[in-house]
Amino acid sequence: MKRLLALFPSVRAADRRLLREGRLSGPMPWVLAIMLFLTTLAAAGGLALSQAAREIGGDLANRATVQIVQADAAARERQAAATLEVLRRDPAVTSADRVGAAEMATLLEPWLGAQGTDDLPLPVLIDVGLARADAVPALAAGLRTVAPDAGIDDHRAALAPVSRLIGTLRWLALAIVLLMVGATGFVVVLAAASALDTHRGTIDVLHLLGATDIQVARLFQRRIALDALFAGLIGLGAGVAVLALLGRQLAGLGSELVGSVSLPFWSGGVLVALPLATTLLAAATARWTVVRALGRLL
Amino acid sequence: MGSIVRFENVGLRYGSDGGSDGETLSDLNFALAPGAFYFLTGASGAGKTSLLRLLYLAQRPTRGVIQLFDEDVVTVPRERLPGFRRRIGVVFQDFRLIPYLSVYDNVALPLRVAGVEERDLDAPVREMLAWVGLASRSDALPATLSGGEQQRVAIARAVIGRPEILVADEPTGNVDPEMAGRLLHLFDALNRLGTTIVVATHDIHLLSRVSNAQTLRLEAGRLSDPTGALRYPPRTGA
Numbered sequence: 378m379k380r381l382l383a384l385f386p387s388v389r390a391a392d393r394r395l396l397r398e399g400r401l402s403g404p405m406p407w408v409l410a411i412m413l414f415l416t417t418l419a420a421a422g423g424l425a426l427s428q429a430a431r432e433i434g435g436d437l438a439n440r441a442t443v444q445i446v447q448a449d450a451a452a453r454e455r456q457a458a459a460t461l462e463v464l465r466r467d468p469a470v471t472s473a474d475r476v477g478a479a480e481m482a483t484l485l486e487p488w489l490g491a492q493g494t495d496d497l498p499l500p501v502l503i504d505v506g507l508a509r510a511d512a513v514p515a516l517a518a519g520l521r522t523v524a525p526d527a528g529i530d531d532h533r534a535a536l537a538p539v540s541r542l543i544g545t546l547r548w549l550a551l552a553i554v555l556l557m558v559g560a561t562g563f564v565v566v567l568a569a570a571s572a573l574d575t576h577r578g579t580i581d582v583l584h585l586l587g588a589t590d591i592q593v594a595r596l597f598q599r600r601i602a603l604d605a606l607f608a609g610l611i612g613l614g615a616g617v618a619v620l621a622l623l624g625r626q627l628a629g630l631g632s633e634l635v636g637s638v639s640l641p642f643w644s645g646g647v648l649v650a651l652p653l654a655t656t657l658l659a660a661a662t663a664r665w666t667v668v669r670a671l672g673r674l675l
Numbered sequence: 676m677g678s679i680v681r682f683e684n685v686g687l688r689y690g691s692d693g694g695s696d697g698e699t700l701s702d703l704n705f706a707l708a709p710g711a712f713y714f715l716t717g718a719s720g721a722g723k724t725s726l727l728r729l730l731y732l733a734q735r736p737t738r739g740v741i742q743l744f745d746e747d748v749v750t751v752p753r754e755r756l757p758g759f760r761r762r763i764g765v766v767f768q769d770f771r772l773i774p775y776l777s778v779y780d781n782v783a784l785p786l787r788v789a790g791v792e793e794r795d796l797d798a799p800v801r802e803m804l805a806w807v808g809l810a811s812r813s814d815a816l817p818a819t820l821s822g823g824e825q826q827r828v829a830i831a832r833a834v835i836g837r838p839e840i841l842v843a844d845e846p847t848g849n850v851d852p853e854m855a856g857r858l859l860h861l862f863d864a865l866n867r868l869g870t871t872i873v874v875a876t877h878d879i880h881l882l883s884r885v886s887n888a889q890t891l892r893l894e895a896g897r898l899s900d901p902t903g904a905l906r907y908p909p910r911t912g913a
């Protein structure tokens with residue numbers, strides 16, 4: 378807090394008295410607090426989506442599954458062996474592991490029940506790790522000759538709609554944050570304009586006593602910045618409280634997919650930066666508004 | 676230095692696109708000598724306040740040249756104007772005290788604007804308040820003062836920065852004759868210290884109360900020269 382205050386040109390107590398009203402006068406701080414609250418939620422949403430997108434792009438996109446569907450068990454095993462051999466020779470493949478019988482049984486249990494899958498002609502599944510996500514078409518071509526019944530499933534293709542949705546939501550979150558920044562600017566311009574109106578008489582007198590535009594602007598800049606900082610901290614506090622509650626409830630769902638939604642460790646820094654950025658934005662906007670208005674005086 | 680203020684062919688017309696009602700001030704040509712004492716008289720509406728507003732840089736003339744301290748203030752860059760304003764003390768016709776500041780803080784304002792340190796400010800402010808007889812009211816708000824007391828605060832604020840020019844618009848309009856005399860005495864004392872004084876008034880009784888004061892007379896926006904103050908450079912007090 379001390380450090381932050383040091384960002385503002387120091388103003389003596391007497392100067393502060395020049396604009397009589399204290400903290401949190403008028404509706405501006407509360408409007409800013411609400412906007413900061415919403416911005417915090419939008420930013421947190423955007424960050425969580427970015428993290429999800431990274432996970433999809435990283436872990437999941439670099440995996441593929443080879444499936445060999447052949448009723449004749451001998452032919453199936455022959456093709457499986459040949460497929461594994463081809464895959465393990467390919468430099469684009471980092472790992473190729475056949476999904477074992479026990480694991481298959483577990484996977485299928487919800488659909489087939491526990492009464493055994495021994496007599497069913499189950500397909501062979503091979504879990505493939507890839508060095509490059511775009512290696513799948515070449516692998517499919519290579520497998521066609523040795524294992525005609527092998528099909529390769531590209532996770533990336535399967536996840537593409539999800540990726541697209543996440544991408545859109547991310548842009549939306551960013552757009553909301555940017556709109557909020559713009560709206561914050563407008564609110565500050567209005568607040569500065571109304572403060573200028575309220576203090577017209579004082580400003581005229583200061584001006585005629587030889588105060589420079591910057592001297593006058595500083596009075597407003599500091600007051601509006603402090604209002605914005607206070608509002609920002611309220612908005613951030615409320616936003617973080619809501620996020621913590623959401624996090625608890627998401628964890629309570631126990632779902633792996635939803636449970637994996639998380640914020641990267643540095644996102645706390647981004648969220649805390651929001652009120653600080655708002656404060657600086659408010660100070661700069663107030664200064665610009667006041668200097669521009671004073672420029673119209675002789 | 677010949678003159679501290681010089682007006683050449685100055686005209687002022689309110690309203691940007693020039694109304695049909697002509698100029699409020701026309702063809703002002705005069706020079707004020709440094710250290711002299713001037714009264715500016717004229718009927719109500721003759722343009723006294725308008726002329727003073729040009730002088731204390733609240734208003735730009737529509738035409739003509741205004742020189743202060745030998746510099747043309749009409750064409751000077753805007754960012755240099757505060758420097759000129761700090762050399763001019765003004766008593767506004769309507770006082771313009773800041774309503775939520777105490778008498779003390781109102782009087783201290785010019786020094787604070789000029790960046791005087793708090794510790795160097797108390798003595799001159801107290802001395803000034805004593806001089807205008809308001810030492811005991813330093814914590815009062817302007818609204819709790821009488822009209823005459825407010826006027827004295829305005830005067831204290833105008834002179835505390837030791838301006839080179841003091842411009843006072845009807846500074847005795849709200850006080851009894853005795854207080855008017857005391858205030859004129861204060862201006863006279865300031866004048867003896869070298870400040871050029873311009874006092875606008877329509878109280879012709881004041882004119883005789885300051886020895887060697889010059890009188891400028893405004894009639895419908897034009898200057899006449901009953902005492903020859905403009906034609907003959909006045910003797911400066913010292």
Ligand SMILES: Nc1ncnc2c1ncn2[C@@H]1O[C@H](COP(=O)(O)OP(=O)(O)OP(=O)(O)O)[C@@H](O)[C@H]1O
Binds near residue numbers: 726
């Ligand atoms: N801001 C303004 N806009 C338009 N007209 C103005 C403005 N200020 C003054 N006037 C006009 O200019 C004329 C001169 O006004 P000014 O205030 O200079 O007179 P004055 O001599 O000071 O009068 P008084 O003795 O009553 O104070 C008046 O007709 C007035 O209506």
Ligand SMILES: [Mg+2]
Binds near residue numbers: 768844
């Ligand atoms: Mg007047």
